[in-house]
Amino acid sequence: MRVPAKFRSVSIVTAFAALSCTGTVSGDGRIGAKPTAGAAGAGGGAAAAGGGAAGAGGTSVGTAAVAPPPASWRRLTASQYRNTIDDLFGPGLDHGAIEATPALDGFSTVGGAQGAASAYGVEQFELAAQQVAAQVVADAARFGRVIACAPAPRAFDSACARRSLASFGRRVFRRPLTDAEVDRYEGLWRAAAAPAGFAPGAAAVVSALLQSPKFLYRTEYGQPVAGTATRRYTGYELASRLSYFLWNTTPDDALLEAAARGALDTDDGIRATAEAMLISPRARAGLDDYFAELLRLDDFGLADEASRNLPPSLAAGMRRQALLDLDDIVFDRDATFSELVEGTTTHVDAELARHYGLPTPTGTGFVRVTLPQDGPRTGFLTFGAFLVKSGNGLKTSPVRRGKLIREGLLCQAVPPPPPNVDASIPELDPSAPRTTRQRLEQHRSQAGCSGCHALMDPLGLPFEIFDASAKLRATENGLPIDPSGELDGQPFATPRGLAHLLATSPKLDACTVSRLYRYASGAASDADDDRRLAPLREAFRASGGRLRALILAYVGSALFLQASDPS
Amino acid sequence: MRTTKLGLSRRKMLRGMLHGAAVSVALPRLDAMLNGNGTAYAAGASLPRRFGVWAWANGVRLSRWVPAKTGAGFPLSDELAPLGPVRDYVSVVSGLDLPFGGRSHAAGNCVFMTGQPLAGTNDADYTFPSASLDQAVAAAIGPTTPIRSLELGVTDAPSEEKGTAFHWWSHTGPNSPNRCNFDTKAVFTRLFGAGAVTPAGPTAVDVTQAMRRSVLDVVAADAADLRPMLGARDRARLEQHLDGIRAIETRLGATGAMRGGASVSCASPPAPPALVGSAVDYDARVKLINQTMAELLALALACDLTRVFTYQLVQPGTEVLIKSVIGGAPAMTYDAHDLSHMPDGYSADDPLLHTIVVHYMSELAVLVQALRAMPEGAGTLLDSCGILAANDVTDGPSHSYKSFPVLVIGRAGGRLRSGVHVASAGNVLRVPLTVARAVGHDALASFGAREGLTSDPLSELLV
DSSP states (O other): OOOOHHHHTTSOOOSSEEBOTTSOBOTTSSOOOOOOTTOOSOOTTTTTTOOSTTOOTTOOOOOTTOOOOBOEEEEOOHHHHHHHHHHHHOTTSOOOOOOOOOOBTTBHHHHHHHOOOOHHHHHHHHHHHHHHHHHHHTOHHHHHHHOSSOOOSSSOOHHHHHHHHHHHHHHHHTSOOOHHHHHHHHHHHHHHHHHHOHHHHHHHHHHHHHHOHHHHEEEEOOEEOTTSSOEEOOHHHHHHHHHHHHTSSOOOHHHHHHHHTTTTSSHHHHHHHHHHHHHSTHHHHHTHHHHHHHTTOTTTTTSOOGGGTSOHHHHHHHHHHHHHHHHIIIIISOOBGGGGTSOSEEEEOHHHHHHHTOOOOSSSSOEEEEOOTTSSOOSGGGSHHHHTTTSOSSSOOHHHHHHHIIIIIHOEEOOOOOTTOOOOOOOOOTTSOOOHHHHHHHHHTSHHHHHHHHHHHHHHGGGGGBOTTSOBOSEETTEEOOOOEEETTEEESSHHHHHHHHHTOHHHHHHHHHHHHHHHHOOOOOTTHHHHTHHHHHHHHHTTSBHHHHHHHHHTSHHHHEEBOOO | OOBOTTSOBHHHHHHOTTTTHHHHOOOSSOGGGBOTTSSBBTTSOBOOOEEEEEEOOSBOOHHHHSOSSOEETOOOOTTTGGGGGGGGGEEEEESOBOTTOOSSTHHHHHHHHHSSOOBSSSTTTOBOSSOOHHHHHHHHHOTTSSSSOEEEESOOOOOOOOOGGGTOSOEEETTEEOOOBOOHHHHHHHHHSTTOEETTEEOOOSSOHHHHHHHHHHHHHHHHHHTTTSOHHHHHHHHHHHHHHHHHHHHHHOOSTTTTOOOHHHHSOOOOOOOTTOSOOHHHHHHHHHHHHHHHHHHHHHTTSOSEEEEESSOTTOOOOOHHHHOSTTGGGSOHHHHHTOOTTOOTTOHHHHHHHHHHHHHHHHHHHHHHTSEETTEEHHHHEEEEEEOSOSBTTTTBOTTOOEEEESOGGGTBOOSEEEEOOSBTTHHHHHHHHHTTOTTOOOBSSGGGOBOOOOGGGBO
């Protein structure tokens, strides 16, 4: 279905290649053909054509003359806001309630870069700023981070106010303040101090800084490069880009100093800085949001899980397991990222091990364990964060599992059901036991459904060997479970087989590149993305599929360092 | 007496979560300020009219939804039966289609609220192409109220990460949703707590109103620096953000003089209990939150803190598990969305599919009754309201948008005919157009785009 031309300029074209249910992948990564009612189950080869934003990796595509993504003005995500407040004033203060940032293309960073705060969201920023400011001036240690000097008693100490604004203001705006800005904030400070005193006056200044669009939004517009149509980000902008990407928070003094002395003005300098930042323990916490959104964990294992009918500690453990596994792959071992789906180890505690039927680990808490080589479990798709999250804890959802694999791992969007097609299944004898596969076979015999379901069901049904709580089961309704399936014409016998096909698929690598770029850039995808990302796909492949290498290749590339004019 | 896990008896709950405030509240709008008939202010200004959107999800069973007869005094259908106590205020519109067809549940709320198809290409990025109708109505009928529009929700059920259209009925622009607030305590604080501007004037806060204004002046000056630097698209986003700043300034400047006088009830009504995150299952919680939200909304409208609201009982395509409605295992393995799609083993006339709709309508009746319980002038708050009740699809199994089910509730200050069943054909967007104009957005010449475009109100709904 096409987006009408009048909306195309504002609509967000996705990161996904849209699958068509008739056996082709749209080449431009934009808008797929609508699902075709009555298409015979022609799923085989549906995604084989490559193409699209997630096209086959390693394809030799010309990279010349692909413009970098447009300059951006990005709202801090809710977690970036909270992390930043902690860094500015020290941890442990009450941040106040902040509006959640909508996830767009699965990432709140993209939502923050494309939308604006609601009126209520702005109200919340105002109240939060007042609350934070009041806590800061009431606490000598926190207040010490704001003022750079001991103010003279009695009369308003203009010099001290200006020195403080220069140093603290730079932390807040992530760049030095202009003289006009120092004047403006000093004026506010002076006015607020007149009735109340220097410190309460500072509360007004802190409150204003934290509400300024120069703080809440990252203005990354760069400077035009003479003789070209592109812009290059300034050192301070790059400090922010690196910091929010890798640490999910505001640049620290050292990074701002590096920007000030020009250390971020060269590609080598950027790369060295990024390497150091990735080694820092802050990177683990910094990429937590990315990993959680990449795996589509939502609030699984965090919030009220009553509706998933699982003990909260178990759901929380499944979430932790998935994130520990990714930390292990990326940070501890710098291993091939595809171990996410085909791995030989995982992290469990005693409760999880019992649940999964794995040997009880020695030691307390979560420990890394080696999985049985011929067992049913390998990688993310065979554990709770995927198996439980995709259902409701009581029933499995093979269709949703298949859809998540297409969308989350292969960056292929499965079209929704066509309108006005009756998707109900004619009732068979309800007393005769059937497996989910048998029921879905019937579903797939429906003309309006078969095309798209052929893309999802063969990927999801093999996981029926796991029940809705991710436990292994031998039978369903007393009947044996067929764990086989096929991925775009390639048959496999078990979920392990699917994991292997996925782990060795260039489409998984291409999708990994595309997702990382989408999260880091916040950019809306466009038709140039496939060509834009070709060098990164090559670098990723050359590194043996290591995420750290991909990150370093990205931050050293024009995609990270340069911008086109804003739209 | 049976008590809930919160230790509240059901009787007490129904009597009013605000400790009886909603029923015992003195007239927020003092009679002395009204004319002899109680229909307008003594000075001649009319009583405010209010616009609302109330949303449920996952469709209806049309065969059990559409009343058997049209016109006034129509017999309520099975699924509308819970609205019996307020039937005089409820009109039913049937037979009109939602244009553009559907691509997903999110198409229903997007098209109904913008008159345009979804923007975006898939579940992960579907959003509204523009601001929603409620925002235009708010600008027209409530530009000076302390809160431009109030968005309230009852159940924030877990769902997949999806584009904003999958979650929210109100937007200020693409990817800029007005999220519903699900937390009764937070809603109360926003309306009446520290920092709120009530009809009696600003409530006490540590930061003086003058200082808040000075701070916002500096914020606005910073924004003015940015404005010429930004590209057109980012500048539009900055203006959206500044709308929020201007709304705060409006609140700070509000004196209460126009707002019904210094009613004690409006200045400091009793606070509701905190309900979000409490260890109560969905069934008990939804009843508590819905009752409390409904009473908070009634107070907010009566005190003229806002004239426009969106009230989402559930999110589009909600996957909530309604245990007491759906019953125990094995049926419990299906959530509300699954059931609406008539899963294997259920026939079209299965009572369960229908029971969920009845449940939604009984929760709607709670809201309507809360508005009717609030006296205003010669009548009640409900007389001044024009509320659209709608959902995201016509029915689940087909994802159809034909004969899109819509209710119109309230009398919009005497402009809407209530208690009628209008059966017609054509474009259902005529209904939002009708109600938006009835509540006072007279300048709204048309609504919708292309095949959705209409400039033709549904005269059967008008007095």
